[in-house]
Amino acid sequence: MRYGAMVSGAGHNGAKEKFMVFLARKHLRVTAQRQAIVDTVFSTDQHFTAEQLLDWSRQRDPSVSRATVYRTLPLLTESGLVREMDFGKDHKFYDPNYAAHPNHNHIICQDCERIVEFESDKIEQLEGEITRRLGFSLQTQRLQITGRCEELKLRGACQRKRGG
Amino acid sequence: MRYGAMVSGAGHNGAKEKFMVFLARKHLRVTAQRQAIVDTVFSTDQHFTAEQLLDWSRQRDPSVSRATVYRTLPLLTESGLVREMDFGKDHKFYDPNYAAHPNHNHIICQDCERIVEFESDKIEQLEGEITRRLGFSLQTQRLQITGRCEELKLRGACQRKRGG
DNA sequence: ATCAATGCAAATAATTTGCAAAAAG
Protein backbone atom coordinates (compact mmCIF):
# COMPACT_ATOMS: atom_id res chain seq x y z
CA MET A 1 0.00 0.00 0.00
CA ARG A 2 2.69 2.42 0.93
CA TYR A 3 5.13 3.03 -1.84
CA GLY A 4 6.88 6.25 -0.91
CA ALA A 5 9.30 4.54 1.41
CA MET A 6 10.19 1.82 -1.06
CA VAL A 7 11.47 4.02 -3.82
CA SER A 8 15.24 4.01 -3.67
CA GLY A 9 16.19 6.28 -6.51
CA ALA A 10 14.00 7.90 -9.09
CA GLY A 11 11.99 5.18 -10.78
CA HIS A 12 10.82 6.85 -13.94
CA ASN A 13 11.07 4.08 -16.53
CA GLY A 14 11.23 5.63 -19.93
CA ALA A 15 9.50 8.76 -18.79
CA LYS A 16 11.86 10.89 -20.83
CA GLU A 17 11.19 8.77 -23.89
CA LYS A 18 7.47 9.20 -23.36
CA PHE A 19 7.93 12.92 -23.25
CA MET A 20 9.90 12.82 -26.50
CA VAL A 21 7.01 10.98 -28.11
CA PHE A 22 4.66 13.60 -26.74
CA LEU A 23 6.78 16.34 -28.29
CA ALA A 24 6.95 14.55 -31.61
CA ARG A 25 3.19 14.06 -31.76
CA LYS A 26 2.70 17.78 -31.29
CA HIS A 27 5.45 18.64 -33.76
CA LEU A 28 7.38 20.35 -31.03
CA ARG A 29 11.13 20.56 -31.14
CA VAL A 30 13.71 18.86 -29.00
CA THR A 31 15.97 21.61 -27.75
CA ALA A 32 18.95 21.40 -25.45
CA GLN A 33 17.05 23.36 -22.82
CA ARG A 34 14.02 21.10 -22.90
CA GLN A 35 16.28 18.11 -22.55
CA ALA A 36 18.06 19.60 -19.56
CA ILE A 37 14.73 20.34 -17.92
CA VAL A 38 13.23 16.94 -18.61
CA ASP A 39 16.36 15.12 -17.52
CA THR A 40 16.23 17.10 -14.29
CA VAL A 41 12.58 16.35 -13.69
CA PHE A 42 13.01 12.63 -14.12
CA SER A 43 16.20 12.33 -12.13
CA THR A 44 14.35 12.91 -8.88
CA ASP A 45 11.22 11.62 -7.25
CA GLN A 46 10.89 14.64 -5.04
CA HIS A 47 8.36 17.36 -5.57
CA PHE A 48 9.84 20.62 -6.78
CA THR A 49 8.97 24.23 -7.49
CA ALA A 50 9.53 26.12 -10.73
CA GLU A 51 12.43 27.93 -9.11
CA GLN A 52 14.09 24.71 -7.95
CA LEU A 53 13.67 23.23 -11.37
CA LEU A 54 15.37 26.28 -12.84
CA ASP A 55 18.33 25.95 -10.49
CA TRP A 56 18.78 22.25 -11.05
CA SER A 57 18.36 22.49 -14.80
CA ARG A 58 20.95 25.22 -14.98
CA GLN A 59 23.44 22.86 -13.39
CA ARG A 60 23.02 20.68 -16.46
CA ASP A 61 22.78 23.52 -18.93
CA PRO A 62 23.42 27.07 -17.78
CA SER A 63 21.58 28.44 -20.78
CA VAL A 64 18.20 27.41 -19.37
CA SER A 65 16.13 30.47 -18.55
CA ARG A 66 13.26 30.99 -16.17
CA ALA A 67 10.92 31.65 -19.09
CA THR A 68 11.73 28.31 -20.66
CA VAL A 69 11.12 26.49 -17.42
CA TYR A 70 7.73 28.16 -17.12
CA ARG A 71 6.98 27.32 -20.74
CA THR A 72 8.02 23.69 -20.37
CA LEU A 73 6.10 22.95 -17.20
CA PRO A 74 2.69 23.08 -18.93
CA LEU A 75 3.97 20.65 -21.54
CA LEU A 76 5.01 18.26 -18.81
CA THR A 77 1.65 18.43 -17.10
CA GLU A 78 -0.22 18.17 -20.37
CA SER A 79 1.72 15.02 -21.16
CA GLY A 80 0.45 13.55 -17.90
CA LEU A 81 3.96 12.73 -16.71
CA VAL A 82 4.06 15.44 -14.09
CA ARG A 83 1.29 16.80 -11.96
CA GLU A 84 0.77 20.23 -10.52
CA MET A 85 0.15 20.14 -6.79
CA ASP A 86 -1.06 22.73 -4.35
CA PHE A 87 -0.07 22.47 -0.72
CA GLY A 88 -1.42 25.88 0.22
CA LYS A 89 1.88 27.65 -0.34
CA ASP A 90 2.39 30.72 -2.49
CA HIS A 91 4.01 28.70 -5.25
CA LYS A 92 3.02 25.51 -6.97
CA PHE A 93 4.75 22.19 -6.57
CA TYR A 94 5.27 19.62 -9.28
CA ASP A 95 5.21 15.88 -8.76
CA PRO A 96 7.18 13.70 -11.21
CA ASN A 97 5.80 10.41 -9.90
CA TYR A 98 2.54 10.28 -11.82
CA ALA A 99 3.96 8.34 -14.74
CA ALA A 100 4.79 5.43 -12.47
CA HIS A 101 1.92 5.81 -9.99
CA PRO A 102 -1.05 7.53 -11.66
CA ASN A 103 -3.33 7.34 -8.62
CA HIS A 104 -1.15 8.00 -5.66
CA ASN A 105 -2.08 10.20 -2.75
CA HIS A 106 -0.23 12.43 -0.32
CA ILE A 107 0.04 12.75 3.39
CA ILE A 108 1.86 15.83 4.64
CA CYS A 109 3.10 16.56 8.13
CA GLN A 110 1.71 19.75 9.52
CA ASP A 111 5.01 20.80 11.01
CA CYS A 112 7.94 19.53 8.95
CA GLU A 113 5.98 19.16 5.73
CA ARG A 114 7.49 15.76 5.18
CA ILE A 115 5.46 14.10 2.42
CA VAL A 116 4.65 10.41 2.16
CA GLU A 117 3.00 9.11 -0.97
CA PHE A 118 0.74 6.10 -0.86
CA GLU A 119 -1.71 4.14 -2.94
CA SER A 120 -4.91 2.41 -1.91
CA ASP A 121 -6.98 0.15 -4.12
CA LYS A 122 -9.89 0.36 -1.73
CA ILE A 123 -10.03 4.12 -1.86
CA GLU A 124 -9.70 4.08 -5.63
CA GLN A 125 -12.60 1.71 -5.84
CA LEU A 126 -14.81 3.79 -3.55
CA GLU A 127 -13.98 6.90 -5.52
CA GLY A 128 -15.08 5.17 -8.68
CA GLU A 129 -18.36 3.99 -7.19
CA ILE A 130 -19.28 7.34 -5.71
CA THR A 131 -18.34 9.23 -8.82
CA ARG A 132 -20.50 6.95 -10.92
CA ARG A 133 -23.39 7.21 -8.50
CA LEU A 134 -23.27 11.00 -8.76
CA GLY A 135 -23.55 10.75 -12.53
CA PHE A 136 -19.96 11.52 -13.40
CA SER A 137 -17.24 9.51 -15.04
CA LEU A 138 -13.97 9.75 -13.16
CA GLN A 139 -11.03 11.44 -14.85
CA THR A 140 -8.56 12.38 -12.15
CA GLN A 141 -8.44 12.20 -8.43
CA ARG A 142 -6.39 13.82 -5.71
CA LEU A 143 -6.44 13.05 -2.03
CA GLN A 144 -4.38 15.07 0.39
CA ILE A 145 -4.15 14.34 4.06
CA THR A 146 -2.58 16.67 6.57
CA GLY A 147 -1.40 15.09 9.77
CA ARG A 148 1.11 14.94 12.56
CA CYS A 149 4.12 12.71 11.91
CA GLU A 150 5.63 10.49 14.59
CA GLU A 151 8.34 12.96 15.48
CA LEU A 152 5.81 15.74 15.86
CA LYS A 153 3.57 13.59 18.03
CA LEU A 154 6.53 12.49 20.14
CA ARG A 155 8.54 15.66 20.57
CA GLY A 156 5.92 18.29 19.95
CA ALA A 157 7.96 19.69 17.06
CA CYS A 158 10.00 18.41 14.12
CA GLN A 159 13.75 18.95 13.77
CA ARG A 160 14.14 19.42 10.07
CA LYS A 161 11.45 21.57 8.60
CA ARG A 162 11.06 21.49 4.91
CA GLY A 163 9.41 24.86 4.25
CA GLY A 164 9.24 26.30 0.79
CA MET B 1 -23.97 10.07 1.05
CA ARG B 2 -24.56 12.89 -1.34
CA TYR B 3 -25.43 16.09 0.41
CA GLY B 4 -24.78 18.80 -2.17
CA ALA B 5 -28.08 18.30 -3.89
CA MET B 6 -30.07 18.31 -0.67
CA VAL B 7 -29.09 21.74 0.54
CA SER B 8 -31.93 24.12 -0.23
CA GLY B 9 -30.61 27.40 1.06
CA ALA B 10 -27.46 28.06 2.99
CA GLY B 11 -27.46 25.80 6.00
CA HIS B 12 -24.98 27.44 8.28
CA ASN B 13 -26.55 27.06 11.73
CA GLY B 14 -25.03 29.60 14.02
CA ALA B 15 -21.91 29.90 11.95
CA LYS B 16 -21.89 33.64 12.40
CA GLU B 17 -22.24 33.25 16.14
CA LYS B 18 -19.33 30.84 16.17
CA PHE B 19 -17.25 33.38 14.35
CA MET B 20 -18.19 36.03 16.89
CA VAL B 21 -17.00 33.74 19.65
CA PHE B 22 -13.79 33.19 17.73
CA LEU B 23 -13.25 36.94 17.50
CA ALA B 24 -13.99 37.43 21.19
CA ARG B 25 -11.53 34.73 22.21
CA LYS B 26 -8.80 36.47 20.27
CA HIS B 27 -9.80 39.90 21.56
CA LEU B 28 -10.59 40.99 18.05
CA ARG B 29 -13.21 43.63 17.39
CA VAL B 30 -16.58 43.35 15.78
CA THR B 31 -16.62 45.97 13.06
CA ALA B 32 -19.34 46.80 10.56
CA GLN B 33 -17.10 45.59 7.74
CA ARG B 34 -16.38 42.26 9.36
CA GLN B 35 -20.06 41.76 9.93
CA ALA B 36 -20.91 42.51 6.32
CA ILE B 37 -18.26 40.06 5.17
CA VAL B 38 -19.28 37.29 7.54
CA ASP B 39 -22.98 37.75 6.79
CA THR B 40 -22.13 37.45 3.11
CA VAL B 41 -20.05 34.33 3.58
CA PHE B 42 -22.75 32.54 5.51
CA SER B 43 -25.64 33.55 3.31
CA THR B 44 -24.46 31.26 0.53
CA ASP B 45 -23.31 27.69 0.23
CA GLN B 46 -21.46 28.37 -2.98
CA HIS B 47 -17.72 28.61 -3.25
CA PHE B 48 -16.46 32.11 -3.87
CA THR B 49 -13.32 34.06 -4.66
CA ALA B 50 -11.92 37.01 -2.73
CA GLU B 51 -13.11 39.31 -5.48
CA GLN B 52 -16.65 37.93 -5.41
CA LEU B 53 -16.72 38.25 -1.65
CA LEU B 54 -15.70 41.88 -2.01
CA ASP B 55 -18.48 42.59 -4.48
CA TRP B 56 -21.16 40.86 -2.46
CA SER B 57 -20.03 42.39 0.83
CA ARG B 58 -20.08 45.83 -0.69
CA GLN B 59 -23.73 45.34 -1.52
CA ARG B 60 -24.33 45.07 2.21
CA ASP B 61 -21.86 47.75 3.19
CA PRO B 62 -20.16 49.84 0.51
CA SER B 63 -17.39 50.79 2.90
CA VAL B 64 -15.86 47.30 2.73
CA SER B 65 -12.47 47.46 1.07
CA ARG B 66 -10.45 44.85 -0.73
CA ALA B 67 -7.81 45.00 1.98
CA THR B 68 -10.32 44.17 4.68
CA VAL B 69 -11.65 41.23 2.71
CA TYR B 70 -8.12 39.90 2.35
CA ARG B 71 -7.50 40.48 6.05
CA THR B 72 -10.72 38.78 7.12
CA LEU B 73 -10.35 35.68 5.00
CA PRO B 74 -7.47 34.28 7.07
CA LEU B 75 -9.56 34.77 10.19
CA LEU B 76 -12.37 32.79 8.64
CA THR B 77 -10.09 29.94 7.67
CA GLU B 78 -8.32 29.99 11.01
CA SER B 79 -11.67 29.68 12.73
CA GLY B 80 -12.29 26.52 10.75
CA LEU B 81 -15.61 27.78 9.41
CA VAL B 82 -14.35 28.36 5.90
CA ARG B 83 -11.79 26.44 3.93
CA GLU B 84 -9.41 27.57 1.25
CA MET B 85 -9.66 25.46 -1.89
CA ASP B 86 -7.51 25.18 -4.94
CA PHE B 87 -9.04 24.06 -8.19
CA GLY B 88 -6.00 24.85 -10.28
CA LYS B 89 -7.18 28.33 -11.16
CA ASP B 90 -5.14 31.48 -10.76
CA HIS B 91 -7.11 32.54 -7.71
CA LYS B 92 -8.20 30.71 -4.60
CA PHE B 93 -11.73 29.64 -3.80
CA TYR B 94 -13.32 29.59 -0.39
CA ASP B 95 -15.84 27.04 0.80
CA PRO B 96 -18.28 28.07 3.55
CA ASN B 97 -19.67 24.57 4.10
CA TYR B 98 -17.02 23.22 6.46
CA ALA B 99 -18.81 24.23 9.62
CA ALA B 100 -21.75 21.98 8.74
CA HIS B 101 -19.81 19.23 6.93
CA PRO B 102 -16.22 19.10 8.19
CA ASN B 103 -15.20 16.16 6.02
CA HIS B 104 -16.89 16.68 2.72
CA ASN B 105 -15.28 16.14 -0.65
CA HIS B 106 -15.61 17.63 -4.11
CA ILE B 107 -16.26 16.36 -7.56
CA ILE B 108 -15.81 18.90 -10.34
CA CYS B 109 -16.87 18.60 -13.95
CA GLN B 110 -14.00 19.02 -16.34
CA ASP B 111 -16.01 21.17 -18.71
CA CYS B 112 -18.62 23.23 -16.86
CA GLU B 113 -16.83 23.13 -13.52
CA ARG B 114 -20.06 22.30 -11.79
CA ILE B 115 -19.19 21.17 -8.28
CA VAL B 116 -20.97 18.49 -6.28
CA GLU B 117 -20.04 18.00 -2.66
CA PHE B 118 -20.36 14.63 -1.01
CA GLU B 119 -19.46 12.74 2.13
CA SER B 120 -18.44 9.14 2.58
CA ASP B 121 -17.99 7.36 5.90
CA LYS B 122 -16.15 4.53 4.23
CA ILE B 123 -13.57 6.80 2.69
CA GLU B 124 -13.16 8.67 5.96
CA GLN B 125 -12.54 5.41 7.74
CA LEU B 126 -9.98 4.23 5.20
CA GLU B 127 -8.18 7.55 5.38
CA GLY B 128 -7.95 7.17 9.12
CA GLU B 129 -6.58 3.65 8.91
CA ILE B 130 -3.98 4.44 6.31
CA THR B 131 -2.86 7.59 8.03
CA ARG B 132 -2.38 5.69 11.28
CA ARG B 133 -0.53 2.90 9.54
CA LEU B 134 1.90 5.43 8.09
CA GLY B 135 2.63 6.76 11.54
CA PHE B 136 0.65 9.95 11.34
CA SER B 137 -2.37 11.23 13.17
CA LEU B 138 -4.95 12.68 10.84
CA GLN B 139 -5.70 16.38 11.04
CA THR B 140 -7.40 17.38 7.80
CA GLN B 141 -8.27 15.71 4.59
CA ARG B 142 -9.20 16.84 1.12
CA LEU B 143 -10.34 14.71 -1.76
CA GLN B 144 -10.97 16.22 -5.14
CA ILE B 145 -12.27 14.29 -8.08
CA THR B 146 -12.34 15.64 -11.60
CA GLY B 147 -14.81 14.01 -13.94
CA ARG B 148 -17.25 14.35 -16.77
CA CYS B 149 -20.81 15.23 -15.75
CA GLU B 150 -23.87 13.68 -17.40
CA GLU B 151 -24.39 16.58 -19.77
CA LEU B 152 -20.79 16.45 -20.88
CA LYS B 153 -20.94 12.71 -21.43
CA LEU B 154 -24.20 13.03 -23.33
CA ARG B 155 -23.68 16.11 -25.47
CA GLY B 156 -19.91 16.28 -25.59
CA ALA B 157 -19.99 19.74 -24.04
CA CYS B 158 -21.78 21.59 -21.27
CA GLN B 159 -24.11 24.52 -21.89
CA ARG B 160 -23.45 26.71 -18.90
CA LYS B 161 -19.79 26.94 -18.09
CA ARG B 162 -18.90 28.25 -14.74
CA GLY B 163 -15.40 29.57 -15.32
CA GLY B 164 -13.73 31.79 -12.78
C1' DA C 1 -8.34 57.00 26.25
C1' DT C 2 -6.29 53.12 24.05
C1' DC C 3 -5.16 50.23 20.61
C1' DA C 4 -7.03 47.49 16.89
C1' DA C 5 -9.05 47.98 12.21
C1' DT C 6 -9.79 50.52 8.14
C1' DG C 7 -9.06 52.45 3.24
C1' DC C 8 -5.87 53.82 0.17
C1' DA C 9 -2.17 53.35 -2.73
C1' DA C 10 2.20 51.46 -3.20
C1' DA C 11 4.78 47.05 -2.83
C1' DT C 12 5.48 42.15 -3.55
C1' DA C 13 6.20 37.95 -5.94
C1' DA C 14 4.98 34.20 -8.94
C1' DT C 15 4.03 33.66 -13.48
C1' DT C 16 3.29 35.37 -18.32
C1' DT C 17 4.36 37.70 -22.51
C1' DG C 18 6.37 40.69 -26.60
C1' DC C 19 10.12 40.77 -29.36
C1' DA C 20 14.40 40.23 -31.86
C1' DA C 21 17.92 36.79 -32.18
C1' DA C 22 19.22 31.78 -32.34
C1' DA C 23 18.42 27.06 -33.50
C1' DA C 24 15.64 22.89 -35.01
C1' DG C 25 13.81 20.32 -38.69
Add this chain to the structure above:
DNA sequence: CTTTTTGCAAATTATTTGCATTGAT
Protein backbone atom coordinates in the same frame (compact mmCIF):
# COMPACT_ATOMS: atom_id res chain seq x y z
C1' DC D 1 14.88 28.13 -45.60
C1' DT D 2 10.86 28.18 -42.55
C1' DT D 3 8.94 28.13 -38.21
C1' DT D 4 9.54 27.24 -33.48
C1' DT D 5 12.02 28.33 -29.33
C1' DT D 6 14.87 31.04 -26.73
C1' DG D 7 16.48 34.79 -23.26
C1' DC D 8 15.62 39.09 -21.73
C1' DA D 9 13.16 42.50 -19.62
C1' DA D 10 8.84 44.47 -19.11
C1' DA D 11 3.99 43.35 -17.95
C1' DT D 12 0.47 41.14 -15.40
C1' DT D 13 -2.27 39.91 -11.47
C1' DA D 14 -3.60 38.10 -7.00
C1' DT D 15 -2.44 39.21 -2.61
C1' DT D 16 0.04 41.88 1.06
C1' DT D 17 1.57 45.87 3.54
C1' DG D 18 2.81 50.82 5.44
C1' DC D 19 0.67 54.56 7.14
C1' DA D 20 -2.40 58.12 8.70
C1' DT D 21 -7.09 58.06 10.19
C1' DT D 22 -11.29 56.08 12.15
C1' DG D 23 -13.84 53.48 15.36
C1' DA D 24 -14.62 49.65 19.00
C1' DT D 25 -14.10 48.64 23.65
